[in-house]
Amino acid sequence: MDPEFVAAVARVAHGEKINVAQFCRDHAVSRDTFYKYVTRFRAEGASGFTRRSTAPHHRPSTLGPEVTEAVLRARKELADEGRDNGPISIRWRLEDTGQLPLPSRASIHRILCAHGQIVAQPRKKPKTRRRFTYADPNGCWQIDGMEHYLADGTKVCIIQILDDHSRLDVCCYAAAGETTADAWAALEQAFAGYGIPVTLLSDNGLAFTGKHRGWMVELERRLAELGVTSIASTPHHPQTCGKNERGHQTLQKWLAAHPPAENLAALQDLLDEYRQFYNNRRHQSLDGQTPQQRYDARPKATPATGPRRRSGVTTRPVSATGVIAFSGCSIVLGRAWAGRVATIYWQGDRVTVMINDTVVRQLTLDRSVRYQRLTNHTLSGKS
Secondary structure: OOHHHHHHHHHHHOOOOOOHHHHHHHHOOOHHHHHHHHHHHHHHHHHHHOOOOOOOOOOOOOOOHHHHHHHHHHHHHHHHOOOOOOHHHHHHHHHHOOOOOOOOHHHHHHHHHHOOOOOOOHHHOOOOOOOOOOOOOOOOEEEEEEEEEOOOOOEEEEEEEEEOOOOOEEEEEEEOOOOHHHHHHHHHHHHHHHOOOOEEEEOOOOOOOOHHHOOOOHHHHHHHHOOOEEEEOOOOOHHHHHHHHHHHHHHHHHHHOOOOOOOHHHHHHHHHHHHHHHHOOOOHHHOOOOHHHHHHOOOOOOOOOOOOOOEEEEEEEOOOOOEEEEOOEEEEOOHHHOOOEEEEEEEOOEEEEEEOOEEEEEEEOOOOOOEEOOOOOOOOOOO
């Protein structure tokens, strides 16, 4: 408070005559404000110069303590059940239980912050809100494996398959490890319940794909025979499979709220229970619909008629013994080509090998053996 202002107010309050209008002009103070403080000083003395709070005396929109208690109780209940317990999930729980008045998501967030239930984590704020979702159910499934531990500490694998369009969990499979056999068994379960997808997206685990290594793994061959296109994320870019990564978090939280399974059979029982819960609970990314509702709302996409044979082009160095490694096989070209670089054109198991402009070998890979020997073929000379 300006000392000259305080002195002038005190003098006028005690009856002294001063030019108030001139004082207010010189000090850029309105006369209403000046006389307000004169009135306060006469009533309260020096305490009249203390600033008053500008907060309203009554807040009609303020939520009562019973709402705060309901919010905190719902958050704890959801956590104990292994469910997401953020503001939106809490609001849905209160809505389902008939809570009135029903607080907004922002009000619930403020309550949680005020009671230390939320710690700001600005680094987790997404850099972009752009999302890609396939237009139809079964347009694309995402498959991935997740490490898990049984009650005795044994490490196992949960193979989880989600429908990209609806987030529907089409399979959660308890496996001893992330192997081709277990991945195929999980897919067969999903096929039996939901049909065959157009596309299967995976990370670069060897059980799922050899795309970025230059060959086709067994799972990809089996899918191609069904007409399913296999695609893989870019190495070290888990965001491509983000729906499955987020699904792992929900599954891990739910499993953590339950006693650990003693064996794979008990774990499978837990996973079946989880799928029933997950597929029929409201999902924030689906505007409050359940994955099952979103999956059932549209016709299902189907693969094109006939098998799809994957194809591609890659290069391989020819060893000193005249052999190249491709798709898990050793293809013999002959010592005459040692030290050269071969270009491989392939579609499924059909392979053409060229060096410069010369066709060195054409063959269909025999998957019953690893070593593809020089038999029944024409070997051209060097170019």
